[in-house]
Amino acid sequence: ADKPQYLADKLVNLFVQIGLEPEPEMAGIPSALDLITDPRDHQAARLVLANLAMSRPFAAPPGLAEDRIAAARAAFEAVTADPAFLDTAKRTGRAIGLFSGSEVDALLRDSYAVTPDIVRRATEVSAPK
Numbered sequence: 040a041d042k043p044q045y046l047a048d049k050l051v052n053l054f055v056q057i058g059l060e061p062e063p064e065m066a067g068i069p070s071a072l073d074l075i076t077d078p079r080d081h082q083a084a085r086l087v088l089a090n091l092a093m094s095r096p097f098a099a100p101p102g103l104a105e106d107r108i109a110a111a112r113a114a115f116e117a118v119t120a121d122p123a124f125l126d127t128a129k130r131t132g133r134a135i136g137l138f139s140g141s142e143v144d145a146l147l148r149d150s151y152a153v154t155p156d157i158v159r160r161a162t163e164v165s166a167p168k
Contacts, residue, residue: 043132059085059092082153083160089150096143112140 045051053068061070072088075081097115099108118124119137128135153161 041132057088057091059088079157079160080164082157083164086150086153086157086161087165089146092146093138093143096138108140115140 046053053065055074056062056065056068056070058070059072061068061073072081072084075084097111099111116137116139119135125135
């Protein structure tokens with residue numbers, strides 16, 4: 040977002056996308072997940088990449104009333120649809136995409152359901168060398 044001219048002026052070559060879902064504007068650039076053939080490594084990569092999908096989620100304490108959760112989620116959804124907010128994002132070169140609270144919940148459920156061997160493999164592939 041800070042250097043859009045890098046892509047426009049072809050100053051960089053992208054050879055793979057890193058994320059749980061491919062970016063539509065990067066058609067033709069393969070997703071790393073599409074290149075992983077081993078099922079265990081695929082699960083491990085999804086676990087490692089889960090944080091990219093969520094970006095910077097907001098968390099609340101356990102036991103928070105459902106109406107409070109619903110109000111916070113509705114507020115976030117309203118902001119991401121607000122024309123003034125979207126205009127500012129566009130002017131500053133920021134892409135806005137909502138990863139909803141229910142999507143975060145599902146991703147966390149999936150992440151916590153992986154087996155210990157997949158967690159170990161995710162740690163192996165993502166640990167600094």
